[in-house]
Amino acid sequence: AVSFAFTGQASAEDVIVGLVTKTEVNPFFVKMRQAAEAQAKEKGAKLIARAGKFDGDNEGQVAAIEDLISAGAKGILLTPNNSSGMLNIIKKARDAGVLVIALDTATDPADAVDATFATDNFEAGVQQGAYARKALGDKTPIVAMLDGTPGGTVDTFRHDGYLKGFGIAEGDPAIAGAAITNGAQDKGQIGMENLLSKNGDINAVYTINEPAAAGAYAALKSFGKEADVMLTSIDGGCAGVRDVKDGKIAATVMQFPYKMAAMGVDAVVEYAATGKKPSGFVNTGSFLITDKPVDGIESKDTAWGLKNCWGD
Amino acid sequence: MKTPAPLQPIPSDSAGIVLEARNVVKRYGHMTALDGVDFELRAGEILAVVGDNGAGKSTLIKALTGAVHPDGGEILLDGEPVHFKGPLDARHRGIETVYQDLAVAPALDIASNLFLGRELRRPGIMGSVFRRLDKKRMRQEAERSMAELKFRLPSITNAVEALSGGQRQGVAVARAALFARKLVIMDEPTAALGVRETGQVLELIRAIRDRGLPVVLISHNMPNVFELADRIHIMRLGRRAAVVSPKTHSMGDVVAIMTGATRVEEARDPGV
Amino acid sequence: MKTPAPLQPIPSDSAGIVLEARNVVKRYGHMTALDGVDFELRAGEILAVVGDNGAGKSTLIKALTGAVHPDGGEILLDGEPVHFKGPLDARHRGIETVYQDLAVAPALDIASNLFLGRELRRPGIMGSVFRRLDKKRMRQEAERSMAELKFRLPSITNAVEALSGGQRQGVAVARAALFARKLVIMDEPTAALGVRETGQVLELIRAIRDRGLPVVLISHNMPNVFELADRIHIMRLGRRAAVVSPKTHSMGDVVAIMTGATRVEEARDPGV
Amino acid sequence: MSAVPVSPPEKTSGVMAKIIGVPSAGPLLVLLAFGLIFAITNPRFLATHNLSIILQQTVIIGTLAIGQTLVILTAGIDLAVGAICVLGTIIAGKLVTSGYDPALSMAFSVLVCTAAGFAAGGLISGLRLPPFIVTLGILGILTAALRLISAGGAFPVRDEFLGWTGNTLRLGGFIVTYGVLLMFVLYALVWYLLNETKWGRHVYAIGNSPEAARLVGIPVRRHLLSVYLLAGFIYGIGAWLALGRIPNADPNALQTANLDSITAVVIGGTSLFGGRGGLIGTLIGALIVGVLRNGLTLAGIDPLWQDLVTGILVIVAVALDQLSRRKG
Amino acid sequence: MSAVPVSPPEKTSGVMAKIIGVPSAGPLLVLLAFGLIFAITNPRFLATHNLSIILQQTVIIGTLAIGQTLVILTAGIDLAVGAICVLGTIIAGKLVTSGYDPALSMAFSVLVCTAAGFAAGGLISGLRLPPFIVTLGILGILTAALRLISAGGAFPVRDEFLGWTGNTLRLGGFIVTYGVLLMFVLYALVWYLLNETKWGRHVYAIGNSPEAARLVGIPVRRHLLSVYLLAGFIYGIGAWLALGRIPNADPNALQTANLDSITAVVIGGTSLFGGRGGLIGTLIGALIVGVLRNGLTLAGIDPLWQDLVTGILVIVAVALDQLSRRKG
Ligand SMILES: Nc1ncnc2c1ncn2[C@@H]1O[C@H](COP(=O)(O)OP(=O)(O)OP(=O)(O)O)[C@@H](O)[C@H]1O
C-alpha cells in the first residue's frame, strides 16, 4: 500500500507539504496558508495547498487529500471541516506513510491524526462570553448572536463557549435573536440591522468572527447604538485588533494561525528528515485583547495585540 | 396506454354525424375567436373549412381536438358529448390532426417526429419487457411514408429543423395519415407544398376517405377545395356563415359568403 | 447607421440586371442544397422562382441576402460583386425580404415587429438626443399597413404569437413592402393567406413593381405566378433548370420542367 | 425557465404582451401581501426607519439585478455579477489606499468592471460560447485574481467619496442613502433604455428569437456585446454602492450575488428563456427578498426556520404571481 | 443557454441531430487533451492509482449530474440536487444510528429523495411554476430541515452496508470502488432509457417544444413529473454513494453540487434550453472537472491560481467543443 509514497532519504527540496484548509473564503485560513508557504520556503520544502469550497465541503477536502497523496506529499496539514467525515481518508493517508497533523480544529477522536496544533475554540468562546458579561456590569443583558454557519464544528464550539462564559443557556430569554452570517461582513450587517429593528434594547452582541463584528458595528452605528452595546468577537486578525483599538469592538479573542502553520510545516520537514513524528495536542493558545480590561479576566492590550496579530 | 395498430379504422354509425360541435365559444381576453360555432362532420365525407385569415378556423379545430378549452358550447363524438382534456384524449379516440404550426420537435429526426407519441417497440421480449424502441422499423416506415408523398429528402435521419418548409409540412401530414383510425383533421396541409407534393397530399386525403375515415380539410386554395370537398363549411368572424355543397355553389359564391359580400341567414346544413 | 426615409427607391441601371448570382453552391454537410445556381433579376420585373419542395429556393434567396454564406460562387448587385456578411448588409443596400419562416419576434406586438430593426424615433430633440421611440406613430403606421392588406386583426397591440398563421404572414409581408428601396424578395408570401388577403398581396406586389422596384416571388401557386410574373426561374434539385416566360410557356410546361418530366439544357435566359 | 413549458400559449400570451413595458401587477401584489402580513405580525415592520433599512439592504443586489435582467432578457445568464462588483470595490479601494484621487479611482474601477463585462460579451458573442460557461469561467478567474490582488485579505476603505453613497438624507421623514437614490436612478434610466429606445426593443427581439433578429438585420452579436458591456458598467456602479454600504474591500464578499440576483429577476416575472419580462418586476423581486428576510427576523423566527419559511414563501410568491396572470 | 443564440441554424443543426444518442466527440477530445497535458506535466497523473482516485472523486457529482441532465433536457433546472442528496445521507444515517436495519434505512431514504423529486415535479408541472424557483425554494426548505433534523451538526455514519459503496475491488490492476461501478451502471441504465425507449424520446420532445409535445398527445405534465421523480431517485442513490465516500452525514455538505452538476452537464454539450444534448457528454463533463482539479494539484499549482486556471480551461474546453462541432 506504500507503493506510491516515496520513502527513503529525501533531500529537503523533495519534501512536499500538503495543506488542506476549510475554505479560501476565510482570511484566517488564507493567512494560515501564507504563513505555511513562507515557512516551507524557508525550510526548502514545497507547499501544495488546497481548500474546500465552502464550510462543510467534506468531499472537497477528501478529494484534496487524495490528490495530495497522489502528488507524493510527505505530510498533510489539515483543518478538518467536519472531523468525522475525514476519518477514513486520514487513515488512508497515514497508512500510506503520510504524516497527518490537524491544525486549528481537533478531530474526533483526537488520536485519528498524528498530532493536533490548535486553539481550543470552546475556551475562546468562554473568554469572549465571560468578558462580555462582566463588562456589562449590572445591566440586564439582552444578547444578539451573530452565528457563522450552523452545524460547523468551530461555529458550535464558539457559540456554546460564549453562552457558557456569559452564564446563560441556549434558549435563555436574554437572547433576543440570532442571525446566520457565514462569517461575512455584509451578512453580519444585514443580520444586525434586522435584529435591531426587532429589538432596539440589545446590549450585547456575540460575533463568530471579526468580519461579522465589523458588519455588526456598521449596523449599530446606523442605529446610533454603537456606544451602548457590548460587541465582542474572536479571531485576532490585525483588522480586528485595530477595530478594538478604535473602540468599535470591545474585545476580541486572538488566535495564532501563523504559529499553527509554521509548527506544522516544521514537523513535516523534520519527519521527512528524521522520521520523527510529533504527537498529542498542542494548544497554540488564545488571548483576550481589549483596552478596557475588567477585573478577574486576564487580557492583553491592543499594543500587544497589534504586535502579535495575523494578517497585513 | 395501448396503441392500436395503425390503419385499423374505428367504425362509426356510417350514416350519421361523426363529430359535432354546438354553439362553441372561445375568447382570448377581449377577443372572441369563436362566437358560437356549430359544426358537423359526417361519416365518410371530406368537409372543407374555409374562411378569411383570422376567421377562427384553427381555433375551431383546436377546440374540437382538445388543444384549447372552449369557453362554452359542447362537442359530440358519435353523438355522445366528449370533454377532451387535451390532444391526447382526442388521439386516443382515433382523431389525428395536422396543426397549422405543425407540432414538430425541431431537433428530433424525421422518423422520430413521424412516430412522436406513437413510437413502435421491438417485437418480442425486447419490446414488451425492455420497452426498446424499434428504431429500424420506424426509419423504414418513415422512409416509405415520405417517399409516397414524393418528397426529395436529404436523409431520413435529418433533424426536422434542417428541412425545407414544405418537407416539414410533409412530415406532419404523413404522421396524421399514418395513425388515423377515426377521422383526420388537416389545417392547411398543402400551404407550403409544391405542385407535385400538393397533388400527392390531395390523393392521400381521398385515399383516407376511401378507407372510410371522414376528413376535415382547412384550406385557402379554392380549386383544391372544390376538387375534393363533399361539403364546405364557411367561417366568417368567428361564426359559421354557411355550409354549402360544391355542386350547388360556385367558387365565387363561396368567396362572396366568406368575405361577407353575400349575406346568408344562419347557415343550415344543406344535407348534401 | 443612417436609415433613409422609406419609399425612396434607390435607382439602378434601369435596363440592366439588378441582382445576379453566378454558380452559387451551398452544402449542408453531405447535402448539396445549391449545386451551382445562376440567377438574374432585372430592373422593374417580377421574377417568379418555382420548384419542388426542397429544390433549394429558400436557400437560394438566403444566399442572396446574406442570411447564409454560400460555399462557392458570387453575387453581384448592380453589376458589382457584393459580400453580405449578414442580412443587415443586404438591408442597408435596400433589399427587403420576407423569409419563409417569417422572422418575427413572437412576444413583441405587431407594430414592434413591423418596425423591427427600423424603429422610428420621435421628432425633435426627444428623438435625436434622447433617442425616444415614436411608439404612437409606429402604431398608426402599422394599423394603416395592416388595414391595407384587409386583415381582420384583434388589436394592433397583440403579441404576434397570438395571431393566426395568416395574420402573422401579413405582418412579415407588410414589413418588407414598407421598407424596400431597391428590391423585394418574398418567399411564399401568400402560403397562409386567405383568398381576399392573397389578392391584396398580389396587388401590393404589382404596386411595388410599379414603384420601380423589382420583386422576386417564390410561390407554389401556379395561377398566381402566371398572373404576375414577367419571367419564371425554375429550380430543380439545387440547380436552375430553366428560365421561361409565362407568355411562351404554359403552366403544364413549367410543372413538367420543375418535376423533371421535361429535360431542358442548362437554361439560358430567355431575355423576355 | 419561467416561460412555463407545459402551459398552452393561449393562457399566457395575452398577458405577456402586457408585461413588456408595463409593470407586472403580480409581483407587486405579492410584495404588498407580504408587507401586510409582516405589518400585522410586528408593528415595527412599518416603522419608517425599518422600511429605509430594507431599501438599503436591497441596494447591492437590487443594482446588480439590473444588469442581470438585461442579460437574462437576451436569454443569457450571468454568474459573474458578484465577482465583477467585488473587483470594482477592490480596485477602487487599492487605488485610493495608494493615494490616487478617489473620483478618478472609482471611475477607473467602473471602467474595469465595464471591461470585464465586455470580455464576457466578447466571448459569448464572438466565439458563440454559452453564457453560463463563460460567466462561470470569469467567476473562477476573477475569484482567483481578486485574492491575488488583495493578497488574500479584506481591507478597509476609508474614503469620503467612495463611502458617499452610504450617506443619508431625509426625504419627508424618510431616511434614505444616496445609494438608494442612485439605485432608483439606475432603474429609471435602464427602464427608459429598455422600453423607450430601439436598443431595448432589440434586446427583447434577440431574447425572443435570435434568428429572427438576425434576419431582420439587427446586428445580434454587437448588440449582445453592448448588453454585457452595460451590465458590467452597472456592476461597477454597484461596486460604488457596495462601498457606501460596507466600507471594506473583501475578495470574498458577494458570493451568493449571482443566485440572489437571478432570484430577484425570476421572482420579478422575467423568463430565463429570454425576451419576456421587465425591469420593474426585478426591482419588486429584489424588494420581496429583502422584505422576507427582514420581516421574518422581526417576527422572531429562528434563523434555522427562516430558510425554510423563505423557501416556502418564494414558491408561494411565484405561484400567486402565476395565478394572478392566469386570471388577468 | 448552450444553443448559441447568435449562430445561424445552418451551422449547428446538422450536428445536433448526431449528438442525440451518439456521444459527442467534442467533450471527449477535450478530456483526452487535458489528460495528455497533465500526463506530460507530471507522470504520476497516469498512475492507475491516480486515475482510480479521479473516478472516485467524480462519483458524487457524476451521479447527481445524471438527474440534472434529465431535468435540463426538459428545459428545467435543478438547484436542489445537493440538498436532496444530503437529505438522503442524513435520513439513512439517523435511521441506522437509531438501530434500524441498514438496507431498509437506505431504501427508505432513497424513497424520501424520490418523494422530494416528486414534490418538485408536482409543483412544476401541476402549478406550472418555473423550475428555477421551485428547486430554489426546495433548496431553502431542505437546508433548514436538514439542520433541524440533525440538530445542527454533522454526525458519523459507521455502518458496513451504508459504507459498502466505498469498498474497493481490483479490476485488472485497476482499483475501483463499488460506488464507481454503480455510477457506471446508472449511466448505462439512464442512457438506455433516454435513447432506446419512448420515455426518453418524449423527454427530448418536451425539451424541444413543449407545445408540439402536447399537441401530438404526449402527456407533458405527467412526463415532467416522472422526470423529476426519477431524478430524485437518482439523487437518493447518490446519497448512498456519498456515504460510501464519506461516512458522515453533514447538513452543510454538497452546497455547490447544484452549480457543479449543471457545469458538468453544460460542458458535456447539453443545452440549458432543453431538448439537445445527451448523457455521455455529461459523464465526460464531470470527468473533465475532476481531471482538472486533480491534474492542477499534481502539477503543484497554487490554489489561488487553480481557480484561475480552471476558469480559463473550462472556457477553453467549451470553445474547443464548439469548434469541433462547427467543423464536424
Ligand atoms: N393564443 C391566442 N391569443 C390571442 N388571440 C388569439 C390566439 N390565437 C388566435 N387568436 C385570435 O383568434 C382569431 C382566430 O384565429 P385563428 O388562428 O383561429 O384564425 P384562422 O381562421 O385559423 O386564420 P388563418 O387562416 O390565418 O390561419 C384571430 O384573430 C387571432 O388573432
Ligand SMILES: Nc1ncnc2c1ncn2[C@@H]1O[C@H](COP(=O)(O)OP(=O)(O)OP(=O)(O)O)[C@@H](O)[C@H]1O
Ligand atoms: N439548415 C439546414 N441544414 C441542413 N439541410 C438543410 C438546411 N436547410 C435546408 N436544408 C436542405 O436543403 C434543401 C433545400 O432546402 P430549401 O429550404 O432551400 O428548399 P425549398 O426549395 O425552399 O423548399 P420548400 O418549397 O419546401 O420551401 C432541402 O433538401 C433541405 O432539407
Ligand SMILES: [Mg+2]
Ligand atoms: Mg389558421
Ligand SMILES: [Mg+2]
Ligand atoms: Mg422554402
